[in-house]
Amino acid sequence: MEPRLTSFGKAPTYVDVFAGCGGLSLGLHRAGWRGLFAVEKDAFAFETLSTNFLTSDAKYPFDWPVWLPKRPTTVEDLLRDHAQELAQLRGKVDMLAGGPPCQGFSSAGRRMADDPRNSLVERYLELVEILQPTILLLENVRGFTLDFQARTGGGGKRRENAAAQLMRRLSKNYEVETDILRASDFGVPQNRPRFILVAVRRGSGAASGALNDLRFTAALVAQQHGIGLVNSAGEAISDLELSRNETVPCPDTVGFEAVGYRGPLTPFQHAMRDGYDAPPSDTRLARHTHAVRERFADIIETCRAEGRGSRQLSAEMRERLGIRKLTTRVLDPNLPAPTVTSMPDDLLHYREPRTLTVRENARLQTFPDWFRFCGKYTTGGHLRRIEVPRFTQVANAVPPLLAEILGTRIKQHCLGAIRPKLEAG
Template identity: 30%
Template sequence: MSDQKKYVELFAGCGGLSLGLESSGWKLELANELSPMAAETFAYNILGENLKGGEYNSDSKVSYVENIKSIDVKDWKNKQLVVGDVVKLVENLKSRPELLERFKGIDLISGGPPCQGFSMAGRRTERDPKNKLPYAFVDFVEFVQPKAVILENVEGILRQFSKDGGTKLPWLEVAKAFAAIGYAPLCFLLNARQFGIPQNRPRFIMLGLKKSLKSKIIKKLKSRQQDEIKKIFQHAFEFAEKDTSFIMKYSGKDPAIHIDVINPRFAEMRNLNASEIFLNENLFPEFIEEEISVGEAIDDLAKYGYFKIKSSETTVRKPISGNKYSQSLSDKFTPILNHPLDHTLGLHNHELRNHSAKVQNRFIFLQEIRKIKNNEIRNCLEKCLRGKEVEDKYLERIRATLSNKPRLDGIINTNSNSQLLDSIENIRSKKHSQRAMAKNLPAPAQLTIPDDICHYSEKQPRTLTVREMARIQSFPDEFVFRAKMTTGGKNRRFEVPQYTQVGNAVPPLLGNALGKWVLKILE
């Protein structure tokens, strides 16, 4: 549709946010992703292009950042994905103003840069490479001048830290940086599980609105019921209207002009029975009443097997019919996918990893810990598994608890405190965040390393497959993850395999809700 609003996505990853935005009515103008592995997945699903081997010809919708220096303007208009460092992308675009013409009238720039680089000193000249990323995002927004910006990040951005004799609030530095270039920042915390996603995943969201939109938006908020919402928008616009020196020095203590993260408890509004004026897309995207458990999301996958039958040329997968949850994802997102769908192949990305006996025993132990109702005992067992000391009085109680668990026979020795600790030591891992999922609850926050999460089924003491993690992240089964499945060691510094692609992604259902919400505000 010619009247579709256009967006640019930076830090695009494998395409979770783009899939959500496209399904809510947005049209992609350009995306940028650093990792060739994640870009391969993005291009295959969103653009319908096979990048295997990494060679892009002149007809491709994909280009490298380095090519921007010499690319023909006509060819540039056809590119929809640029692979490489966003800092170099911004530098190369600045050196060629004629390439910026295609961004006129862009409505939205979205992305999730690492935000450790924001500091109270403003834009520093001496920055390490990571610190440049959020400022490259700001620079890109500044010269494209979209109507709105969506920045997504982890909950940890709300935590203050000490540096150079003072305290810093990363979220506030994000807000200040965008306010300084003329964008009113609305900052808040949402949880993915309130958008029909079977995962407890708190996310920081900043919506930046171009300050020229102030009168248009405020005028629409006319009813008494909307007064509180109007105040929040007004505070954000007033802050963006201050001069840059005030914004960059602002510490959050001036009562006359303030911005603040909306109380994080608002992320729990449905449970707190808070006022409905904030819901139904008035201030937040619309929440979904029904909470989805991990069992509802992936339980059907266990019925269909995980093996692949290989011949000399083809890979045949067992077909799958899906469940209510997966079917709803397919209905919403499959029309957006551009790769050739061959349903006769069944599931992709559903291969099991090989676990040693030690790892399987540890997963059995984690599953049994999950069943213990006494929080004190369960916490002590988790400490033991992390190698931390536990008082003898608790060890006696632990031994009594574990001695009644037949699945742990031959794994955990409960004859004495020392034997208990030795047997736990034998199945320990260096990891500190491992846990087993509970079937009847949303999954814990999706992590990028597969060994961090254990399946809930006693018949399957194992990590999740890529497909199971993708279901939990609200990707449809038809979305195909490309590149290698996992990696390790030093390769983790630069490789982004399938598991990491899934774990890093913005859940498409959350992207869909954000997309509809921003459209409503702009329209």
Template identity: 25%
Template sequence: MRMNADNPTVVDLYAGAGLLSHSFATEGFCIVQAVEWDKTAAATYALNVGPHVICDDVRRAAAIGRCDVLIGGPPCQGFSTLGKRKDDDPRNWLSLEMARWAKVLHPKVVVVENVEAFLHAAAWRKLSRAFELMGYSVSSHVLNAYDMGVPQLRSRSFTVASRIGSPSVTSVVRRPVRTVRNAWYGLSSVPDGRNHHYAPTPSSLALARMRAIPMGGDKRDVLRTAPHLAPPSWRQVSGQVTDVWGRLEWDRPSNTLRTALQNPSKGRYIHPEQDRVMSLREAARLHTIPDTWSFVGLPTQVARQIGNSVPPAMGRAIARAVRALL
């Protein structure tokens, strides 16, 4: 990826596999530093974005010089509505590193990406206060990736601390409706293993369950039509997550892809017709990650890199809105 040092500079913290960096680079920013502690995610970053990524803990790595924009996606497990939402989860406080780095780097704009629930956490209030004390105005934006051309329903929060005005990130142009069918156009229907078009072979039990689930269906279809294949825990009705063992629909966007996107018990990841979960390349397509993007790591690590990332079509919309301020 070519980056021009005359362009506005960016530092990316909790950079993952580099999809948010990639979006900012595509919109004309020069990424000067990125920090990610996971070795395989950092290797994917280096392969696709550039060698400036440092494989280290954000709390330990040294900030270098100044930058125009500081971006980052601190871990969201502590805030996720799927996990137990705990204000005392130590991971929550990692978001405060964004303010510590801002103090050193003096960016004009800081963008913090996270799940929506982050906006209701004590850590968010503390982070906003820290930015305000440094003279930033803070705005928060809840956006759905689908509205930005991503064939996936994915709601995320973007907290923007700015010294130069609030970006109008909501005014992005709506693109035509995106679906699983459109997203997978041109891929071989059976994963051939090339270019990460790989899906694991299901166990015999998983295969039998998948056969009982029609397009758009989920584990409730197994309970109804093949109850002998359901474990006792599926019969406990109260507070059940139903969007698991879900089968995608061709003419709808996918639901949110999370980190275990090849595990059918974790979401709606089964192919619309075939008895298998989506391949990694199919997942990348649902995330608007280009086919030229290569991944480093085992399938579970690649799935995590995809599920963790900001879909590029969404990242570019944010980058354009920030660029318009500079």
């Protein structure tokens, strides 16, 4: 097969599936990729995606095809309603990016082999077969690599993990490599382990081995942003402390206050400002009661006294403080934050008796301050399984900085091997 680069002479192209609010897309655009379109079914997440990528003044616009409506859709609907158009894209997409929803695989929740969200891996493979992209980039939680346990008392067999199944099925046509990357090793101020898969289509002329020497690329990308490879929670969000800023009426929610903004303090914060002059959005503060604030203050002081910053509370501490929740953690300003989750009360501020704002979580994920989130802030009850509000959008996203590093490495290493051959021909 002749080597190919579908967008030779232009930026390489990608399609983002299960795109969420666009963290992966943002990083790939910054790395010099050209987005064709993205697939996301949740209305809130798609509104965020649309606000940041599909407007006439978008900083990083998609080259959206006329045949695909700009609205929320599922991969199933895409395959059913646009089979002919997708078939015409075969061999014309450099990379298929994105990972199936992680909730059914996550060790932070109830891992179920029969979770319907796990079946989206099958739809992903169908799309791979139709498009036959040169490169695959997939991100998921570390639980993606863990086998499913047999049901207790049911006599069932242990089931192979999703990563092993996917790698086996892809290996017929792709050279596959995987790794567990910790985001805090790549400039992200958050200790977030993630499963990464990069696959190169056999016979395409692209080089494999993109995950080798990734930290060298990371250092170069971080240097371009004026930051180091290790950043702490304090370096990320200290400029958003209430002790430094006045509170203002929340511009998008009546009855709430938000954090005013005086400007950045650290190189990381300057990088997140990214030339943005206005106050950042999504700084709405939770309305904690006086009793809750006192309780949070007690937790923060206890953790500080026992040196347990960014670690889960011990059983003894939870009993003494009357806390049933097992996942409560207090940030340490001198260390990367724990993994950001969709539950706003999982993380407490390192100094102020409150939970974090959406913007503070977004900073820990390396979203720039101009990036706006849309939809509800939170949800609950049965809606938690079907809605993706702002806190969840941020938590589910690929950190844009990590995505930029991966995109830069793949473009230079994998596709860079094709260009000399094409130029010579």
